[in-house]
Amino acid sequence: MRPMYLGLSLALIMGSGVLGARLLGLRSFWDRFLAAVLIALAKVVLLSLGIGLFPGGYRPLPLLLGAAALFLVLLMAALWTGRIAAPPLEPGEIAYVRAMGAVLGLTLPIWLWIIFNGLLLPPVYWDELYYHLVAPGIWARDAQIHFFGPTMGNPFVAGYPANLNMVWGWTMVMTGTDVWADLGGLSFVVTGLAVLLAFSRKLGLEARHAFWAGLLFVTTPMVILHAKASYIDLPMSVLFAIASYFLYLYATGGARVHLVLGGMAMGLMVGAKYSGPYLAIAGLVPIFYYLKTAWIKRQTWISALFLYGVPVVLLGAFWYIKNLIIYGNPLHPMRLTVGGVALFGGFYDSDAFNFTKPENNWVTLFKAMLDLEWYPQMDSYYSGLGPQLLLLAVPATLLFLVKERRGRWLYVITWLIPLFLSVASLPARYPRYLLHLNLFLLPFAAWLLQDMGRWSRRVVQLVMVSFAAYSVLIATPIYFVHVSNYRVAARTVWAAHLIGVGAQDAVVQTLNDELNRPVRILTGTTRLTYPLLGERWQNQLLHVEPTDEESWLLRVKETKADLLWVDGAVDTSVEAKWAEKHPEHFEPYYSDGIVYVFRIRQGEEGAP
Amino acid sequence: MRRDAWFPLLLLAAAVLFFLAPPRTHAVNRALLWWSDFAREAQSNMLPSERGLNVAVLDAEGHLLESQAFDTYLNPDSGFPAFVAALPQDVWVVVAVQDDAATSLAPADLAALQSLGGSDGLAGKLKWSYILVGRPGLGPLAGREWLDQGRLDVALAAGEVVADKPLPTDLRIRSAGYDAGIFAALNTGKADWANLRRWIRVALSRS
Numbered sequence: 097m098r099p100m101y102l103g104l105s106l107a108l109i110m111g112s113g114v115l116g117a118r119l120l121g122l123r124s125f126w127d128r129f130l131a132a133v134l135i136a137l138a139k140v141v142l143l144s145l146g147i148g149l150f151p152g153g154y155r156p157l158p159l160l161l162g163a164a165a166l167f168l169v170l171l172m173a174a175l176w177t178g179r180i181a182a183p184p185l186e187p188g189e190i191a192y193v194r195a196m197g198a199v200l201g202l203t204l205p206i207w208l209w210i211i212f213n214g215l216l217l218p219p220v221y222w223d224e225l226y227y228h229l230v231a232p233g234i235w236a237r238d239a240q241i242h243f244f245g246p247t248m249g250n251p252f253v254a255g256y257p258a259n260l261n262m263v264w265g266w267t268m269v270m271t272g273t274d275v276w277a278d279l280g281g282l283s284f285v286v287t288g289l290a291v292l293l294a295f296s297r298k299l300g301l302e303a304r305h306a307f308w309a310g311l312l313f314v315t316t317p318m319v320i321l322h323a324k325a326s327y328i329d330l331p332m333s334v335l336f337a338i339a340s341y342f343l344y345l346y347a348t349g350g351a352r353v354h355l356v357l358g359g360m361a362m363g364l365m366v367g368a369k370y371s372g373p374y375l376a377i378a379g380l381v382p383i384f385y386y387l388k389t390a391w392i393k394r395q396t397w398i399s400a401l402f403l404y405g406v407p408v409v410l411l412g413a414f415w416y417i418k419n420l421i422i423y424g425n426p427l428h429p430m431r432l433t434v435g436g437v438a439l440f441g442g443f444y445d446s447d448a449f450n451f452t453k454p455e456n457n458w459v460t461l462f463k464a465m466l467d468l469e470w471y472p473q474m475d476s477y478y479s480g481l482g483p484q485l486l487l488l489a490v491p492a493t494l495l496f497l498v499k500e501r502r503g504r505w506l507y508v509i510t511w512l513i514p515l516f517l518s519v520a521s522l523p524a525r526y527p528r529y530l531l532h533l534n535l536f537l538l539p540f541a542a543w544l545l546q547d548m549g550r551w552s553r554r555v556v557q558l559v560m561v562s563f564a565a566y567s568v569l570i571a572t573p574i575y576f577v578h579v580s581n582y583r584v585a586a587r588t589v590w591a592a593h594l595i596g597v598g599a600q601d602a603v604v605q606t607l608n609d610e611l612n613r614p615v616r617i618l619t620g621t622t623r624l625t626y627p628l629l630g631e632r633w634q635n636q637l638l639h640v641e642p643t644d645e646e647s648w649l650l651r652v653k654e655t656k657a658d659l660l661w662v663d664g665a666v667d668t669s670v671e672a673k674w675a676e677k678h679p680e681h682f683e684p685y686y687s688d689g690i691v692y693v694f695r696i697r698q699g700e701e702g703a704p
Numbered sequence: 705m706r707r708d709a710w711f712p713l714l715l716l717a718a719a720v721l722f723f724l725a726p727p728r729t730h731a732v733n734r735a736l737l738w739w740s741d742f743a744r745e746a747q748s749n750m751l752p753s754e755r756g757l758n759v760a761v762l763d764a765e766g767h768l769l770e771s772q773a774f775d776t777y778l779n780p781d782s783g784f785p786a787f788v789a790a791l792p793q794d795v796w797v798v799v800a801v802q803d804d805a806a807t808s809l810a811p812a813d814l815a816a817l818q819s820l821g822g823s824d825g826l827a828g829k830l831k832w833s834y835i836l837v838g839r840p841g842l843g844p845l846a847g848r849e850w851l852d853q854g855r856l857d858v859a860l861a862a863g864e865v866v867a868d869k870p871l872p873t874d875l876r877i878r879s880a881g882y883d884a885g886i887f888a889a890l891n892t893g894k895a896d897w898a899n900l901r902r903w904i905r906v907a908l909s910r911s
Contacts, residue, residue, distance in 0.1 A: 212903075212904070212907055215906075215907035215908070215910045216903055216906055216907040216910070273910070275910050483719065483722050483723075487715065487718045487719060487722060488715065491711070491715075495711070544711070547708070548708050548711075548712075549708055549709075551709075552708050552709055552711070552712045555712035555713075555715075555716060556711075556712050556715060559712075559715050559716060559719050562719060562723075563719070566723065566728075566732070569732060569735050569736075570731045570732065570734075570735045572735075573734075573735050573738035573739065573742075574738075
């Protein structure tokens with residue numbers, strides 16, 4: 097029954113996207129495709145918040161009804177305006193559709209392998225266990241989107257913007273499992289390919305050359321890895337490319353619909369990651385370029401900024417306002433410092449404008465681009481940006497700028513400067529933050545092919561095939577968190593959400609089985625929170641701020657928790673230190689040297 | 705040279721340098737290792753993987769006919785000699801020890817091992833790992849035998865000669881006594897992908 101909910105809801109959502117794109121009057125198939133994706137994602141975000149915030153609202157039926165109602169509204173509007181039929185394909189578009197089909201068909205074995213992994217293995221990567229899946233799991237369990245405040249020990253779960261987590265959450269609430277959330281990256285692989293082809297077409301490239309750029313994008317090692325991971329870096333890169341594509345169209349044509357769509361993509365990003373606002377600022381560059389070059393009067397400037405800003409605020413501002421109200425810091429748990437002055441206090445540096453930081457970040461950037469950044473392994477070395485970026489796409493872009501004298505500044509200002517700002521504004525430490533480099537620059541590798549003689553082209557295509565083959569070879573094994581062995585993996589799928597720390601997961605499972613009920617887990621500093629929720633996210637997670645020993649002990653008693661779970665021993669965790677001081681209340685239950693778990697003694701004699 | 709030939713040549717040179725760089729060869733080697741390991745794990749283990757002597761019988765073409773375990777740790781009358789005596793002459797026999805096979809190993813068991821081409825070396829080797837590849841009626845020491853306190857991992861290629869006859873298939877045999885990990889495994893070139901089928905069933909059930 098529950099997979100049917102997911103299928104039905106996705107049909108309604110994508111149907112709404114398609115109708116919405118037709119209502120906007122977009123002529124190009126690719127513009128309609130990308131607009132449909134944006135409208136569908138916006139619908140997921142708005143429906144999740146609009147219905148899920150009410151008690152009992154975050155359940156399949158209310159969300160389905162909401163999706164159906166919106167679909168009907170759009171259907172009636174399409175019928176009313178006579179825009180129900182799909183416009184015919186523009187000249188040359190069918191060749192691009194075939195190129196997309198060829199890329200996906202040729203790489204089909206990779207995606208079947210990814211789907212097999214997604215169905216067989218539970219979520220295994222760090223951030224999805226740390227925070228991306230935690231809040232959606234709890235919301236699906238409680239049938240309501242709610243805010244955690246100080247009751248959540250993991251500050252990223254409590255504070256980080258969650259637009260894309262809600263996209264993963266949509267599949268979780270519909271199906272009651274995290275399987276489809278973990279395979280959500282696949283849809284962004286297809287969307288990324290679509291935006292790459294759309295931009296290639298605007299560059300005037302033939303579809304048969306754009307095919308090669310598309311092939312090298314989807315075989316980027318990190319793209320393959322992130323196809324099965326509930327991370328948000330691939331979606332962020334794809335959304336930024338969509339935003340830049342529509343803003344490029346606005347800069348070249350001035351159509352307001354493109355401005356609104358660019359704003360929608362940026363708004364989805366603003367509400368998904370703290371780097372989103374900086375990316376939205378980068379998006380102003382092509383807008384100002386158009387307004388300046390077209391000699392637009394002041395009133396139009398204001399309306400243009402309004403049309404761009406409204407979708408950004410509507411889709412992105414919610415989480416910042418929530419944080420401001422709950423924590424007094426819109427960026428909680430990040431701190432924001434401008435010119436050495438801390439505007440908002442937090443636990444971590446904000447992900448922004450690190451080009452003011454030491455040059456070390458740029459060294460790291462180049463190492464990441466060459467896949468020489470060894471840490472963390474899942475980002476690079478075995479699954480980085482591939483040789484296609486630095487050896488092919490970057491030189492091709494430089495050649496394009498040298499040889500295409502007419503119109504090159506248009507691409508520099510509308511495409512490359514926003515790209516540079518996005519890279520400069522992100523910490524270069526994690527190569528996955530740079531994934532959109534491939535998406536933005538690989539079209540120029542296709543341009544290179546078009547500009548070449550037959551034999552030179554053959555040689556370059558041969559090298560491209562070797563790059564793709566190499567990338568697929570190194571990216572398709574499962575390397576992270578000890579998943580080196582399918583015998584181990586297959587044994588754990590019934591019981592574990594996390595193979596790497598299967599023993600920790602077994603602690604939760606064992607206690608659930610022993611008590612035959614959900615357990616209440618008091619967390620100290622807990623990094624890998626998701627596995628603590630247990631099967632079907634049944635367990636309750638609690639947190640008591642460790643202010644002083646006596647009041648902490650008293651409040652621990654009030655929680656009626658079964659377990660105390662802390663990352664770190666007595667020298668790093670104050671909760672562990674106090675628990676060890678009171679063996680009459682806290683019985684050591686499990687430790688692997690990283691995690692310390694205490695059974696909290698209940699009853700008159702034992703309770704703290 | 706054509707005007708546009710310099711870029712492909714430079715790209716070709718850069719690609720060669722890239723692939724020859726140690727991090728790349730390391731990544732490729734690691735990936736190949738992972739895939740070969742996956743292929744092994746996706747196959748079924750043709751041995752029962754139980755305590756004692758784990759025996760697989762392969763036909764002349766290398767296909768599995770039968771596999772059985774005999775607990776010579778606990779049982780001096782495990783039935784192993786009778787099993788060997790009933791084997792036809794044109795089969796291959798693989799024996800691998802899991803946990804311990806020596807504690808209750810009877811003289812008749814040793815004689816049966818010798819008739820398959822082994823020795824009496826396993827006697828008294830409590831908790832040792834042991835592998836034998838032979839055929840019925842070969843006689844002592846005519847087959848191939850490995851005995852060690854640590855883990856044994858033996859790979860034999862198809863065509864390799866054992867007791868004057870070429871092996872019909874690749875064999876990968878692993879044995880681990882009590883102190884070395886406690887397992888016995890046999891994979892052959894005539895693969896039976898039972899584990900892969902099982903994983904696919906699990907994957908479908910999760911969907």
